Amino acid sequence: MSRYISPPRPRYSVSHTVSPQYGSPSYHAPVSPVPVQVFTPATPVTPVHRQPASPPRVPVYQYRYSSSPSVAGKSGHGSQVARRNNWKLLTHNISQPCRSVNMAVDYLRLSVEQQIVDLFTGEHKTEEMLKQNPAGMVPALIEDHGDFVLNESSAILQYIAKGSTLLPNEHDEKAQIRLDSYLGYHLAQVRKLTTEAFLPIFFGKPEERPHLISEARVKCEPILTSMEGRLTASSYAAGNTLSIADFLLVAEVDQFNVVGLLPPLQYPAIHRYLGRMRRIPAYVESYAKCEKEIKKVLGL
Numbered sequence: 001m002s003r004y005i006s007p008p009r010p011r012y013s014v015s016h017t018v019s020p021q022y023g024s025p026s027y028h029a030p031v032s033p034v035p036v037q038v039f040t041p042a043t044p045v046t047p048v049h050r051q052p053a054s055p056p057r058v059p060v061y062q063y064r065y066s067s068s069p070s071v072a073g074k075s076g077h078g079s080q081v082a083r084r085n086n087w088k089l090l091t092h093n094i095s096q097p098c099r100s101v102n103m104a105v106d107y108l109r110l111s112v113e114q115q116i117v118d119l120f121t122g123e124h125k126t127e128e129m130l131k132q133n134p135a136g137m138v139p140a141l142i143e144d145h146g147d148f149v150l151n152e153s154s155a156i157l158q159y160i161a162k163g164s165t166l167l168p169n170e171h172d173e174k175a176q177i178r179l180d181s182y183l184g185y186h187l188a189q190v191r192k193l194t195t196e197a198f199l200p201i202f203f204g205k206p207e208e209r210p211h212l213i214s215e216a217r218v219k220c221e222p223i224l225t226s227m228e229g230r231l232t233a234s235s236y237a238a239g240n241t242l243s244i245a246d247f248l249l250v251a252e253v254d255q256f257n258v259v260g261l262l263p264p265l266q267y268p269a270i271h272r273y274l275g276r277m278r279r280i281p282a283y284v285e286s287y288a289k290c291e292k293e294i295k296k297v298l299g300l
Helices: 096-108 127-132 153-160 173-203 206-233 244-258 268-277 281-298
Strands: 013-018 025-028 087-091 113-116 140-143 148-151
Touching: 087 096, 096 153, 096 173, 096 244, 096 281, 140 153, 148 153, 153 173, 153 244, 173 206, 173 244, 173 281, 206 244, 206 268, 244 268, 244 281
Parallel strands: 087 113
Antiparallel strands: 013 025, 087 140, 140 148
């Protein structure tokens, strides 16, 4: 008696999806694999050898700082202008604008001949001095043996600091506007009030100085309050980075400290600012000269 042997059944895969009609797993027939065809080109393809990608170009303004020892500053940021000029600076240690320029010169380590002009004897108004500097004021920057003479500390600072970190990057428009804003504020308010307050103290009669110092405290309280507000909002005079504005500002502020018109409890932000500036060797040296000169003049 023969037995019927059924042909083998194909294998089915069981999915984990449930059939909507019968509520049981659905079955799927196996799918035969598709043969893979290999494409062989009729002509050989020449491989393309690509050149390695070149590094991105760095804008030229990032190379504006000099590393030359003769012009580089202690912070490594020097001025390129000094490479091509022969400079002489007419100055005096008691003058705030002169000290601001002196500090920048020291900070940038520029090669500048300095000539001290005695303001108390009127040397800046003598005929010989007026031939060099017709404006009769200090500071004055004389270039190329008198072919070019520049007055006003803010203008001198902008000129000698060209190409250094003391001026904003040429692509940073807002930083430049902040600097311009401070320079206008400094000339119209800070410099005006401090000149009115301190000139009588330095050039007045010795017996009147205590009274004049008391008057200076009252005159300058509004500008010191304004400075306190500015230095509370930002770390430096024209933002959060050191600039030429700081050499202008600190030269005015430190004289208040010398004569005792800057109590720390009343002006904490200004004292924190002075602490930051004391980390700069150029300021420390300038302040020492200023303190010595003021105490000599005032007999302190």
